[in-house]
Amino acid sequence: MALINYLTRIQFGYGSLETLNEEMALAGIKNPLLVTDKGVRQLGIIDKIEKIIGKKFAAIYDETPGNPTEAAVRDAEQLFKKINADGIIAVGGGSAIDLAKGVAILASHSRPLKDFSPLRGGSATITSKNYPLIAIPTTAGTGSEVGRGAVIILDDGSKTALVSPFIIPKAAICDPELTLSLPARLTAATGMDAISHCIETFLASAFNPPADGIALEGLRRAWKNIRIATREPENREARLNMLIASTMGAMTFQKGLGCVHSLSHSLGGLNPKLHHGTLNAIFLPAVLTFNRSAESVKEENKFDRLAEAMGISSGEMVEDAIVELREDLGLPDNLSSLGVERSLFPAVIKGALKDSCHPTNPKTATAEDYNNMLESSY
Numbered sequence: 386m387a388l389i390n391y392l393t394r395i396q397f398g399y400g401s402l403e404t405l406n407e408e409m410a411l412a413g414i415k416n417p418l419l420v421t422d423k424g425v426r427q428l429g430i431i432d433k434i435e436k437i438i439g440k441k442f443a444a445i446y447d448e449t450p451g452n453p454t455e456a457a458v459r460d461a462e463q464l465f466k467k468i469n470a471d472g473i474i475a476v477g478g479g480s481a482i483d484l485a486k487g488v489a490i491l492a493s494h495s496r497p498l499k500d501f502s503p504l505r506g507g508s509a510t511i512t513s514k515n516y517p518l519i520a521i522p523t524t525a526g527t528g529s530e531v532g533r534g535a536v537i538i539l540d541d542g543s544k545t546a547l548v549s550p551f552i553i554p555k556a557a558i559c560d561p562e563l564t565l566s567l568p569a570r571l572t573a574a575t576g577m578d579a580i581s582h583c584i585e586t587f588l589a590s591a592f593n594p595p596a597d598g599i600a601l602e603g604l605r606r607a608w609k610n611i612r613i614a615t616r617e618p619e620n621r622e623a624r625l626n627m628l629i630a631s632t633m634g635a636m637t638f639q640k641g642l643g644c645v646h647s648l649s650h651s652l653g654g655l656n657p658k659l660h661h662g663t664l665n666a667i668f669l670p671a672v673l674t675f676n677r678s679a680e681s682v683k684e685e686n687k688f689d690r691l692a693e694a695m696g697i698s699s700g701e702m703v704e705d706a707i708v709e710l711r712e713d714l715g716l717p718d719n720l721s722s723l724g725v726e727r728s729l730f731p732a733v734i735k736g737a738l739k740d741s742c743h744p745t746n747p748k749t750a751t752a753e754d755y756n757n758m759l760e761s762s763y
Contacts, residue, residue: 391595391636393530393531393553393554393555393556393557393636394408394411394555394556394557395530395531395556395557395559395632396408396556396557396558396559396560397559397628397629397632398559398560398561398625399560399561399562399621399625400560400562401558401559401560402433402434402437402521402558402560402562402563403437404558405434405437405438405474405519405521405558406437406438406439408519408555408556408558409438409472409474409519411555411556412472412517412518412519412555412556413471413472413517414471414472414473414474414517414519415471415472416443416468416469416470416471416472417442417443417470417471417472417473417474417519418442418443418444418445418446418461418464418465418468418470418472418473418474418488419431419434419442419444419445419446419473419474419475419476420446420449420461420473420474420475420476420477420481420482420484420485420488421445421446421447421449421475421476421477421481422447422448422449422477422478422480422481423447423448424477425447425476425477425481425523426445426447428523428566430476430523430563431445431476434474434476434521442474443468443470444464444465444467444468444470446460446461446464448460448461449477449480449481449484450480450657451480451657451658451660452480452536452538452544452653452657452661453480453481453483453484453487453535453536453537453538454537454538454539454540454657455487455497455498455499455537455538455539455540456540457484458484458487458488458491458498458537459491461484461485461487461488462487462488462491462492465488465492465516466492470492470516471516471517472516472517472518472519473485473488473489473516473517473518473519474518474519474521475518475519475520475521475554476521476523477521477522477523477524478522478523478524478526478527478575479522479524479526479527479528479529479536479578479661482520482522482527482529482530482535482554483527483529483535483536483537484535484537485518485520486518486529486535486547486552486554487535487537487547488516489515489516489517489518489552490511490515490535490547490552492516493512493514493515493516494510494511494512494514494515496510498537498539498545498547499539499540499541499545501547501549502539502545502546502547503545503546503547503548503741507547508547508548508549511547511549511551511552512551513551515549515551515552517555518552518554518555519554519555519556519557519558520554520556520557520558521557521558521559521560521563522557522559522563522564522628522631522632523563523564523567524564524567524571524575524631525561525564525567525572525575525576525579525614525624525627525628525630525631526574526575526576526577526578526579526631526662527575527578527579527631527635527661528579528582528631528632528633528634528635528636528638529635530554530557530558530559530632530635531553531554531557531632531635531636532553532635532638533548533549533550533552533553533638533639534546534547534548534552534638534741535547535552536650536661538653538654538657542654542655543654543736544650544651544653544654544736544740545741546650546740546741546742548741557632559628559629559632561621561624561625561627561628564624564627564628565618565619565621565624566618567618568618569615569616569618569715570715570716572611572614572615572618572627573611573615573714573715573716574660574662574663574666574716575631575662576607576611576614576615576627576630576631576662576714577611577662577663577665577666577669577710577711577714577716578631578661578662578665579603579607579627579630579631579634580604580607580608580611580630580634580669580707581645581646581662581665581666581669582600582603582631582634582635582637582638582642583600583601583603583604583607583630583633583634583637584600584604584669584673584691585642585643585645585646585672585742586600586634586637586638586640586641586642587600587601587604587637587640587687587690587691588643588676588679588682588687588747589640589641589642589643589745589746589747590679590681590745590747591639591640591641591745593637593639593640596636596637596639596640597637597640599633599636599637600633600634600637600640601690601691601693601694602633602694603629603630603631603632603633603634603637604630604634604691604694604695605694605695605696606626606627606629606630606633607626607627607630607631607634608694608695608696608710609626609696610622610623610626610627610630611627611710611714612710612713612714614626614627615714640745641742641744641745641746642742642745642746643672643676643742643743643745643746643747644668644672644675644676644737644742644743644746644750644754644755644758645665645668645669645672645742646665646740646742647736647737647738647740647742647743647746647750647755648664648668648672648733648737648755648758648759649661649664649665649668650736650737650740650742651732651733651734651735651736651737651740652664652720652725652729652733652736654736655729655732655733655736656725656729659723659725663716663717663723666707666711666716666717667711667716667717667718667719667720667723667762668758668762669707670704670707670708670761670762671757671758671761671762672746672758673688673703673704673707674704674761675748675750675754675757675758676746676747676748678748679747679748681747682747682748686700687700688700688701688703691703692706719762719763720759720762720763721763725763727763730756730759733755733759734752734755734756734759737750737755738750738752738755
């Protein structure tokens with residue numbers, strides 16, 4: 386049996402930010418807390434939004450860290466309650482949007498975030514009384530604006546994915562204009578995040594042909610445009626295609642991800658300074674090599690289908706093409722260049738085996754398999 390479910394209203398295209406008032410009315414939001422980070426605020430994006438809605442926000446939380454933490458979620462939730470907010474508008478990358486999802490859960494359920502971890506069976510305890518959220522992405526990578534998950538670093542240092550259809554934003558406003566100022570390095574790293582989403586969800590073994598089609602089309606658009614968007618930041622067509630590819634990759638999360646994200650989540654929890662998209666770019670070749678022998682992958686000729694979307698001649702060339710792309714974009718080649726020590730490997734493996742993305746990899750990975758992937762990526 387398969388569950389195929391697409392829920393989010395998406396306003397997409399240049400100028401779509403102008404629909405914010407309409408989406409606030411539909412979501413029933415009159416007094417929102419705005420969640421963002423200082424970088425986005427300094428770009429003047431929040432001022433532009435306030436002009437559109439015709440008033441100042443009652444409160445703005447702009448202390449979102451690079452990887453959202455449980456402590457930051459609590460701080461924002463206190464501000465949410467202080468102003469008697471009735472919803473949230475999240476503006477920024479995946480960190481701001483994920484933090485906002487955590488606030489919506491905490492403010493409506495009044496329990497520690499760890500209680501909602503899938504590993505504790507907590508997903509079923511997130512209910513429809515969740516506060517409404519509108520997500521406005523300023524990066525093209527995480528796709529959190531349409532995702533049913535939020536990745537948070539808990540107080541104990543572990544990284545958990547909170548997963549529920551009730552935390553999907555009521556609306557996603559995806560205006561490529563907001564991504565034009567994204568620096569080249571961040572464009573490349575977030576773009577590789579989108580590519581890894583499309584590839585991992587496509588390879589996941591769950592039966593969901595619509596998601597497979599979306600993932601392959603998202604991959605095609607991202608692969609064709611990531612170099613252009615990185616080298617020509619003002620290229621509006623490339624920016625548009627990278628943003629829709631990011632959104633499409635996240636629309637397919639319902640199939641599940643895999644070992645790339647298990648490893649990235651685990652290592653990112655141990656060292657929050659490491660960028661998630663960069664880690665995905667490093668782990669992707671080793672995990673793909675591991676997944677080649679998965680029965681569902683071989684039966685459906687999935688590597689050949691990936692190659693077609695990537696515009697390369699053979700499924701045998703997929704890993705090499707990703708390594709070449711990573712080098713062209715100027716991203717790190719390995720974990721050692723990031724200062725990661727081998728002494729971390731046991732903890733990374735332990736976290737990966739517990740991660741919510743581990744079970745949906747097309748081939749079950751053991752501790753030894755994860756160690757081999759880490760060594761190959763080192």
